[in-house]
Amino acid sequence: MSVRIHVSGLVKQAVETQVPILVADLVASSITSQDPALWGAEAEAESAKRLGWTEAVSISRPLVAEIVQLRSDLQAQGVDHIVLAGMGGSSLAPEVITRTAGVELTVLDSTAPGQVASALADRLATSALVVSSKSGSTVETDSQRRTYEKAFREIGIDPRDRIIIVTDPGSPLEASAKEAGYRFFTADPNVGGRYSALTAFGLVPSGLAGADIGELLDEAEAIELYLANDDSDNPGLILGAAIAGTVPLKNKLGIVADGTHIVGFADWAEQLVAESTGKIGRGLLPVVLDTHSPELGEKLADLQVVRLVKDADQFHILPQNRHEGEILMSGSLGGMILTWEYAVAVAGRLLGINPFDQPDVESAKIATRGLLDAQPEPEAPAFTAGGIEVLGTASVVSGVETVAAAIDRLLAETPEDGYVGIQAYVDRLALPELAELRDAIASKIDRPVTFGWGPRFLHSTGQFHKGGPAIGVFLQITENAGVDLEVPNRPFTFGQLIQAQAAGDASVLEAHGQPVLRLNLTNPSANVSTLFEAVQ
Numbered sequence: 118m119s120v121r122i123h124v125s126g127l128v129k130q131a132v133e134t135q136v137p138i139l140v141a142d143l144v145a146s147s148i149t150s151q152d153p154a155l156w157g158a159e160a161e162a163e164s165a166k167r168l169g170w171t172e173a174v175s176i177s178r179p180l181v182a183e184i185v186q187l188r189s190d191l192q193a194q195g196v197d198h199i200v201l202a203g204m205g206g207s208s209l210a211p212e213v214i215t216r217t218a219g220v221e222l223t224v225l226d227s228t229a230p231g232q233v234a235s236a237l238a239d240r241l242a243t244s245a246l247v248v249s250s251k252s253g254s255t256v257e258t259d260s261q262r263r264t265y266e267k268a269f270r271e272i273g274i275d276p277r278d279r280i281i282i283v284t285d286p287g288s289p290l291e292a293s294a295k296e297a298g299y300r301f302f303t304a305d306p307n308v309g310g311r312y313s314a315l316t317a318f319g320l321v322p323s324g325l326a327g328a329d330i331g332e333l334l335d336e337a338e339a340i341e342l343y344l345a346n347d348d349s350d351n352p353g354l355i356l357g358a359a360i361a362g363t364v365p366l367k368n369k370l371g372i373v374a375d376g377t378h379i380v381g382f383a384d385w386a387e388q389l390v391a392e393s394t395g396k397i398g399r400g401l402l403p404v405v406l407d408t409h410s411p412e413l414g415e416k417l418a419d420l421q422v423v424r425l426v427k428d429a430d431q432f433h434i435l436p437q438n439r440h441e442g443e444i445l446m447s448g449s450l451g452g453m454i455l456t457w458e459y460a461v462a463v464a465g466r467l468l469g470i471n472p473f474d475q476p477d478v479e480s481a482k483i484a485t486r487g488l489l490d491a492q493p494e495p496e497a498p499a500f501t502a503g504g505i506e507v508l509g510t511a512s513v514v515s516g517v518e519t520v521a522a523a524i525d526r527l528l529a530e531t532p533e534d535g536y537v538g539i540q541a542y543v544d545r546l547a548l549p550e551l552a553e554l555r556d557a558i559a560s561k562i563d564r565p566v567t568f569g570w571g572p573r574f575l576h577s578t579g580q581f582h583k584g585g586p587a588i589g590v591f592l593q594i595t596e597n598a599g600v601d602l603e604v605p606n607r608p609f610t611f612g613q614l615i616q617a618q619a620a621g622d623a624s625v626l627e628a629h630g631q632p633v634l635r636l637n638l639t640n641p642s643a644n645v646s647t648l649f650e651a652v653q
């Protein structure tokens with residue numbers, strides 16, 4: 118079998134208790150045959166149109182030759198750089214596929230003006246843009262498409278030669294692609310975004326960038342039969358029981374790469390787990406860790422660790438690798454993707470939730486649209502210190518005068534079983550060091566800490582933060598970027614869009630009773646060190 122899992126300690130007990138029940142209930146074969154009744158009557162209507170991923174491998178197979186041909190056509194035109202405009206499920210799979218394959222793909226899943234400008238400045242004359250959106254109406258993706266269309270025209274390139282669309286049949290993007298004369302691929306509409314890795318959404322950008330997508334499908338195909346079997350060896354059942362069957366439930370899921378050949382798997386799994394399970398006040402919070410993350414040394418009772426290793430059968434044999442109580446997992450990328458898809462569907466059943474909807478993502482989008490339409494004056498900061506404007510929930514910012522004190526107040530509000538979510542709506546290429554705030558804060562408070570780049574995380578962990586248990590406190594970082602960019606034929610700029618996304622999401626989190634501290638960097642590169650000093 119191309120995927121191996123080893124469990125020990127409490128999680129082994131969960132597997133031993135839950136898997137026989139899942140086997141007796143024929144859960145694996147029922148998922149494979151797309152039985153929508155597995156998640157209860159309320160979920161049935163949604164599940165009935167969301168299980169197409171179980172046959173993605175065979176449906177996608179004919180695409181491989183088409184994509185390989187398009188890649189050579191583009192190369193013949195001098196294209197040597199693929200850019201992908203897409204959010205969440207429309208970009209996270211191509212990201213892990215191409216990074217693991219070691220081929221270049223620029224993933225533009227940001228509205229930070231500096232980041233969009235950097236992508237545009239990078240080999241535009243020899244770039245092709247893949248625009249991927251299931252709904253065809255995602256504002257980030259639409260804004261990026263408009264920007265590239267204009268930029269291509271300005272340098273005398275016909276966008277029809279360089280823009281490729283991936284969308285669902287009947288979407289507004291399919292209609293506009295037809296009208297504009299773009300090459301387009303449509304995918305199975307009975308597959309949700311986060312389950313779309315093995316459909317055109319995962320394959321088109323990855324294949325155009327040069328990844329071996331035929332091999333990826335082979336890897337997934339090799340595990341299909343095992344995943345469909347009502348058998349206690351089924352890795353989808355084992356993983357599902359391990360992540361959602363512990364008693365009491367360990368509802369933080371730390372995902373650690375420790376020797377796996379797969380690069381960035383946790384970023385993909387994060388969306389699958391958070392959006393599928395984080396709703397109606399329940400869910401599993403994925404926490405992307407590395408082998409040195411403070412959380413691993415803290416033995417947190419509510420943190421279940423999944424360690425992605427080279428060979429799960431061998432790894433635990435060495436005494437220093439025993440990691441009692443963890444889930445050790447190894448496998449091919451295609452095999453891992455399909456196994457996690459099954460496991461999260463199983464987890465949904467164990468948790469009593471519908472794994473196929475994302476009811477709270479829309480709330481932040483509505484708040485953003487409201488702000489973009491109204492264009493209100495920016496909210497005045499409670500105070501400014503060291504060039505950082507401080508705003509947020511009254512209990513966190515009132516009566517304090519320093520950034521350090523505001524951060525301490527926020528962290529002090531973390532519930533015993535809670536977590537801190539850091540959300541950085543900045544140009545991540547210009548401020549990559551901000552990601553290190555995660556470890557700094559985790560070692561300070563001994564609780565799990567998540568880190569997300571905005572607006573990217575809104576389409577991933579954003580659902581959990583708003584729809585899962587209200588146990589998070591949030592540190593939101595925004596910036597006055599030095600540059601701004603028009604969004605062609607739209608009444609807002611990228612700078613206005615990202616600020617509205619941050620403010621909109623903060624308002625929804627606060628409305629859910631979750632504290633938010635908002636720090637706006639007025640001079641980003643200079644303010645970062647002040648921020649790190651404040652966390653010490």
Ligand SMILES: O=P(O)(O)OC[C@H]1O[C@H](O)[C@H](O)[C@@H](O)[C@@H]1O
Nearest residue numbers: 205206207250251252255310576
């Ligand atoms: O592919 P799109 O329709 O553009 O959607 C991109 C993303 O949008 C939303 O945030 C959904 O919650 C995600 O599940 C989805 O992957």
